[in-house]
Amino acid sequence: MHLLPAPIFRMTADLQARRRLGLTATLVREDGRESDVFSLIGPKRYDAPWKEIEAQGYIAPADCVEVRVAQSDSERMAYATAEPDERYRLAACAPVKDGVVEQLVARHRGAQTLVIGQYLDQLETLAGRLNAPLITGATSVRERQRLFEEFRTGALSLLVVSKVANFSIDLPEASVAIQVSGTFGSRQEEAQRLGRLLRPKHDGGTAHFYSIVTRDTVDADMAAHRQRFLAEQGYAYRIVDAGDLAPAPPAEGA
Template identity: 70%
Template sequence: ATAPAKIGVVRSLVERHRGERILVIGQYLDQIDVLADALGAPKITGATPVDEREELYQAFREGTIELLVVSKVANFSIDLPEASVAIQVSGSFGSRQEEAQRLGRLLRPKESGHTASFYTLIARDTVDQDFAQNRQRFLAEQGYAYTILDADQIAA
């Protein structure tokens, strides 16, 4: 789930969606730290004071910040209607509920007119892939379509 190769893919996706509001979502704090540093983006974890979280969320809502790296604390009770891209780098194993919450965060209509893009980065031939297949089946059962791409198909 924390494969270092994911950093380059995240950079490419962020570049591809420049000008949109992007959430990079992860489970592991070390990975979140690395990604926030690599992207030069603010991060929100359980250790982030509540008032700082709210300032960052508000800046994201207003568009003064277009990229946030967040832990699972962003799964619940936040309203970010203009988020149009989520890049999930790691999650809670095969949690269908978490996948649905993260996807649902993006599906609201956007004032900007952007359509939602939800990416899940998976390391091939790992347990990460097994969990992802469980989540993909769930999304397909719910009527969502998805496309599987290799990292080299995403390069900016």
């Protein structure tokens, strides 16, 4: 329902129907047109805060962490002299994030983990470093289905995914997401990515959502905006410096 105000989708509201029902967990848009939904399908009937649903056991509890990294001197110089429309990409794709991703993956070794980002070259680098499959818009439907099924069954425990995994994917046992970059300040995308983890776990465990952010850049400004919807739902982000992350436990047999 959050897509309905977009020109390509709003025409569906003109289809003949005796009743219309829209369901969404993220009724938020950066163009401010959320209210258009109600003129297209009718008034809001019910709204349940996420934390209330969590307390009732319908979704898993989640630990949200913002991990802050710093650019090198040369990267700061490149960032400072870049054109404004290039600065977000430079900050979001800071190479220092790659090592932090590896550290977090090792920390949650064995957990069903998604590494999520916006920029394909960044994701390709990470997939290579992690020796993990990569799913993007160019991945065939058959291959996506195969990889998602292997992830569901536990045959795969790690996937690197682009924005194609933002919604309409059922991965019940996904318990860790590591976000390296996103679509600028999209609150909806932030909530959708956390939502990939919130199916209740068979062991009752907590989901872990990490957002790796380059400090003192537009990446940090966008992250603050992205987090607003989840903050309104009662989620708080713990802020951790990358240098203060606890080391990963040793692998079994090491």
